[in-house]
Amino acid sequence: MALQDTKTMPSVVIIGGGIGGIINAIYLKRKLGFYNVTIFEQSDDLGGTWNDNTYPGAASDVRALFYSLSTDMHSDWAHSNPGHSELKAYWKGLVFKYGFEERVCLRTRVVSAEWDNERQIYTIEVVDLATGQSRTVHANAIISAIGSLNVPHYPEDLRGIRERFQGPQFHSARWDHSVDLSGKRVAVVGSGCSAIQMIPHLSEDPTTSVVNFCRTPSWILPPMQTSIPSFQRAVYRFVPFAMRFHRWATFMQHEIIYALLIRGSPKSFTRWWCMKVLQNYLMDTVPSEYHERLTPRYPFGCKRFVIDSGYLDALNRPNNDLNCDGIAKITEKGILTKKGDHLEFDVIIQATGFVVDEYPIKIVGSEGVAIQDYFQDQNGPTAYKGTVVPGFPNFFITFGPNLTTGHGSVVFTHEAQATYITQMLEPVVKGFASSFEVSHSATDSWNLRVQDKISGSVWTQCQSWYRAGYSGKNTAVWPWSMTELWWQLSAPVWSHYQAVGAERWERKRRWSAGMKAAEVAILMGVVGWGCAHFEDVLQAATGHVRIVSNSFLIEDDSFGFPSTAFLLRHSETDTTFVLDLGIHKEWKTGLPPVVVAELQKLSRVEVPVDVTACLEKGGLSPSDVDYVCLTHVHFDHSGNPAAFPNSIFLLGESGKALLDDGYPTNPTAHYMQDLLPTSRTRFFSLQEGEWNELGPFPRALDFYGDGSLYIVDTPGHISGHISILARTSPDGGWIMLPGDAVHDWRILRGDAEIGHHSKYGCLHADKLVAEDTIRKLRELMKEPRVRIALAHDQVWYDAAKEAGRDFWPGKFQSL
Incomplete structure (x- = not known):
């Protein structure tokens, strides 16, 4: 995601550029839209196990389809159990696919980290192995992805x-x-x-x-490695769900091995x-x-x-x-x-294995205790669900204590953990909480359960790397099935955690519990009405806009419109995303004098109810909104950003130049220089990130990384104008929210032409480019599963209002 200005954002440090580190970085981006991570890797390249282990014959003992990311399965594996170079290329390729290559620091070792209770951050010391120079960095959270099989063991x-x-x-x-x-x-x-x-x-x-x-x-089991013929690879590529079904079948084979051969009596x-x-x-x-x-x-x-x-x-x-x-x-x-x-x-x-019962980095937690001392007191590495350790807030261990299945795929374990870690970090990276720390009692209870399950099992019948060398305690094995592992890590039990600064998160969770049903809701209900006139004014019960002749479309003497905003909720993560903010209720105080003078001369603006009132009516506080995206910075779309104290604001990159040259630095400017908070505003750059072709549009950015919401470049109306294309149903329903890329259905249907730019109204700064964008919208409109909701659709608004539907908190429906 091509966003800028990460200095004041929450940050996450990932220690290790292997599979665990890569998966967690991807999950943070896909599920939370969060990208401000730094990956420290002490080796000279990414890949972890497959960068370190380059001995002849080094290969995965798990089939490739079950050793790859579930969201990025690869159809062109030449062998069922690929070698180290092919595996390294696959995992390293994902780093470039998701745009994390610039966030990787190679040949950099993390020496220590210490939690600051007052500032609620980790102070981390790292050393550049090329120069020997040390430096200090800070992070709100640490994901330790060094793995348990990385420090060679010498007997x-x-x-x-x-x-x-x-x-x-x-x-x-x-x-x-x-x-x-x-x-x-x-x-x-x-x-x-x-x-x-x-x-x-x-x-x-x-x-x-x-x-x-x-x-x-x-x-030793008989050989299971086979080459994958080109026909089978073609089936994977072209037959829907074939590859995923094979992956599921492999998963079930591993579960059967556990059920029949591993669990139960020795x-x-x-x-x-x-x-x-x-x-x-x-x-x-x-x-x-x-x-x-x-x-x-x-x-x-055993x-x-x-x-x-x-x-x-x-x-x-x-x-x-x-x-x-x-x-x-x-x-x-x-x-x-x-x-x-x-x-x-x-x-x-x-070929003597690895040190698995020692943690190589000094981490000091909230109680002033080093993690090595805690592990020593516990007779070996110990964690709650193999992931978090009491006394160490916002610190996560991938493939941690007692998470080795012995019969499954480490990638499956990493993905299950990443799901859990992402949920734990969501309130932290979104500013809803400072930290979460698992309780000692929950950890002790969990590990009593683990060790009780292990006692009397097959894992007690021999000495292995599963057991801590100095105590004999089994600190590695997960004693249940992979299905149970997935279930235990599917969602946090929040009562097992002590939170700091999480009041807003608790409110948000309570609100989310009652609002699961709506994916897309429209904030209309008189979000704000602009009333402009040239010769006379038409009034409606809640306000109306009359634009001068030929401003919006040719052969139309007047035009009335509402100003709308939209709320989009991610069905999986409950992330709240507001598109546009309508008109500021106290609009005169939030606009440059030149704009106020023009509006007072040409119009009457009435805002009986603004966006914040609509949100609160639906049970959502503006302080709980995660993202506010502005299609552009015109006054009838930018509203009152100050009412959203915790949101991250999103805007097209060209919009930054308009604000930088805004009022009061430029007395004649039409935009306030301080409209958006600098520390919480991100600008989409067309020169960075993964902008890809999407339907008729040449540039679209997958915001969450899961294909649910796209930022679409729709130029012409004003510099930096963007639109939203969002999935509204799992069976392929979509909604296009084009902002001011087009203003009237008659234009979109080809029944009228767009009006000309005049001193009384800024319709489109570049008419030719705007017409090309409208042409693309017409192509999109031909798709039967795509609905388009215009920002200033008077006809739609009147019909919806008369029918008594479609207003927040109701669910959006198009005509």
Whole structure:
């Protein structure tokens, strides 16, 4: 979204440019229209896991359709389980698609953050890894998206490897591509996913001798990776819902695995049967000498299972060996086993996993306690629903404690969390609250429930990275289904949180509860009437406008009009969006003297009821309106912005020049320089953001990022004029609100021509451009599911008023 002036907006810092960070940035933009985020990434590029893990064979063990964003599924995956480069390109591409590339700070490490109770912000210290220079930034909220699988783990038996071993050595997540493994003796330490993926690729070269040191074998499932033929990809592209159905089917497969093989007793029949099947697969694939070494001595599901990518077949190669004797120590030339054998190697690769029970950044919360100290007191990382920590307001952890499903997709978890985090941040980024902090009691209660579910389960039957090393507490596993995870994170339980400065948010929530039904409501009910005359004046019960001959359209001696405003509510987020503000009830005090003089000479203006009164009649306080968008800055559309103390104002970029040159700096100006609050006004720039073609209009901006409301460039009437195209129903109903792009149905239908610009009325600053915009509106009008509501439609207004409908708080209907 091409908006400007973010210095005074609420801000969110995202730590980490991996999948979790990218998803949360996208959700904030799509669901809240919020874009003032800064992503700090300590690596040299985006992608997280898929930027760090570049070892041969690195790939997702979850199918691509279930490892991609649900809103941006990709139909052209060449393989069911893509490799690291393809995955990195996909996730990095989303950053550019949503316009966050300029909000990413690469090679920048977050060192610490401390909450300021008085200012209700975090003070964050970051260091530029390229220069070593430190700086301080501030944010209203932090989303920690560093993940739990990013800090390499170096086991005790490999201690001293850097000091003793004379050859190259590195962790699988820090692969050294400068090391040529051809003709080398290579030790791979580890038996998890990374080792099992890389070893088949390393041993493809017959000159490379590979020994895999395995301490605890994994349960290995038969290969499931397949190439995706072009026909199937074409089906995904062109058959509606085919790709989404396949994604749903994959989700259900994972849920069935949980139901049959993971939950329940460690000695269940289905688990026993599964273990027998996998054991038979093992024995049919590897040499008999490895049967016992590779058979796990713990029940299936205790650790994350691994999908075979050629590992078992590779053990049949003469240059591949398996050693399960244990490592006693690292020597200058290799590895000494616990059996006393000394094996020499040229290269040692550590595929030994990650540190998951420590948080690497010092975060100090509202109680003056560092998050590391809180975790220590809890015998390991602990959070409420894996997302928030008591004592740390507006601080969120993605893929946090006890959110590893063990059978599902991390992307699913990230999206569920992003839904939750977005709802928590909505009142903060919109200025309705300062902070939310989960209570200790809610957190303790939640974690008692989690640990109770884990006790007696299959996850207690072995030692794994799921459990904190210093306490044995399981701090990683989500002990329920993915469906339960989605449900628990679908909406916050606000009573579990302590809020600061949230009175307006509480009022807004109460109001929203009673107003769910209306998506689009019209604020007419005499929002404001302008009465202008040249020779005589026509009066109506609530005011009327008579414009001079030929001002609006040719061959019309007079023209009466109401001035209208519209309220649009987002059906999912309840975001309130007001388009135009009608006429200021005290209009003489809010206009430059030259305009007041002209209006008094030519008209009589009456405003019995203004926008604020209409809103309050419908139960909505102006202070609770999220956005006010002005199609342009004429007095009969700009109303009284001061009555909306918390709204973000939206205006076309060219409108900024009109206001900057406004009264009193320019005594002859027609616009007040201080009409809109500088700190809360955003200007749409046609040179920035994702302006795309939409129907007949060449430039339209998806405001919420979900296709529900578009800002449409409709030039001609005045510099910076914009309109709104909003979806009103899930089956494709739309409403076009063109502001002053066109003033009369006779013009739109082609029955009359637009009038000429005169000193008595500014119809269109550029008639030719305005006619082209009207031509586009005529094309749009041909669409059967699109309704158009003119801002000054006297005929519509009279009919609606006579029928007793369509006025706020009623639902909009067109004739």
